[in-house]
Amino acid sequence: MFEKGESAARNELLLSFKSLGNANVMIQKIFNMIGQSKFFEDFTVNDVEKLTSFMHAYEVEAGTTIIREGDIDDYMLFIIEGRVNILKTDSNGERRPMTIAGPGTTLGEMSMIDGEPRFASCIALDATTFAVLSRESMVEIIMEEPSFGSKILIKLITMLSQRLRSTSSELVHYLEHSQTQAI
Numbered sequence: 001m002f003e004k005g006e007s008a009a010r011n012e013l014l015l016s017f018k019s020l021g022n023a024n025v026m027i028q029k030i031f032n033m034i035g036q037s038k039f040f041e042d043f044t045v046n047d048v049e050k051l052t053s054f055m056h057a058y059e060v061e062a063g064t065t066i067i068r069e070g071d072i073d074d075y076m077l078f079i080i081e082g083r084v085n086i087l088k089t090d091s092n093g094e095r096r097p098m099t100i101a102g103p104g105t106t107l108g109e110m111s112m113i114d115g116e117p118r119f120a121s122c123i124a125l126d127a128t129t130f131a132v133l134s135r136e137s138m139v140e141i142i143m144e145e146p147s148f149g150s151k152i153l154i155k156l157i158t159m160l161s162q163r164l165r166s167t168s169s170e171l172v173h174y175l176e177h178s179q180t181q182a183i
Contacts, residue, residue, distance in 0.1 A: 011073050013065070014058070014132065023055035023131035029080050030131070037104030038159060039078065042151075050148055054137040059129045066130070067108055067122040074115065074135040076108040082128025088120045100125065109156050112138065 020026070030048055033040060040048060057080070060066055066077065069089055083102045087095040098120060101107060111118050112135050142149030 017058040020057035023052040023057040026057045033104045039106050055131040057131050064124045069121040071118045075132045076112040077130045079105045080129045082126040084122045
């Protein structure tokens with residue numbers, strides 16, 4: 001676990017964003033996403049109320065980097081409004097677009113869970129509003145509401161597993177396509 005001062009230094013980028021306060025200020029918009037967001041698809045209104053009490057909301061302008069590849073941070077984001085371009089630096093140092101994420105999407109779960117450097121950069125394409133769940137808040141949830149904390153962790157693990165399966169499938173397709181072209 002990180003000391004409080006270390007956590008703040010690690011989250012320097014997050015501290016530069018316009019804070020909207022506790023995420024419960026965005027609760028109605030999050031409620032409206034329950035049926036549209038993979039993360040919230042199994043959550044009740046009560047679950048969303050509980051979770052937002054542990055989150056903070058932020059707003060950034062278009063063009064703002066909200067996650068920087070290689071940074072070591074301890075939080076994940078939930079996009080409420082706006083779109084975010086996800087970019088990965090290739091072996092030549094070129095930033096390559098991976099995908100665009102919109103409302104209801106979570107970003108940064110891997111680093112929140114494992115503490116490893118950010119895998120890709122995320123840049124707001126539009127004015128973007130998002131809620132943040134820190135590792136420290138996740139620990140608080142687990143300590144205060146173990147069954148709810150387990151529900152969140154299982155949801156995160158399931159989402160990461162689905163992404164890994166999808167990426168593995170794409171890799172197999174790419175390898176098969178490469179072998180066909182080589183013949």
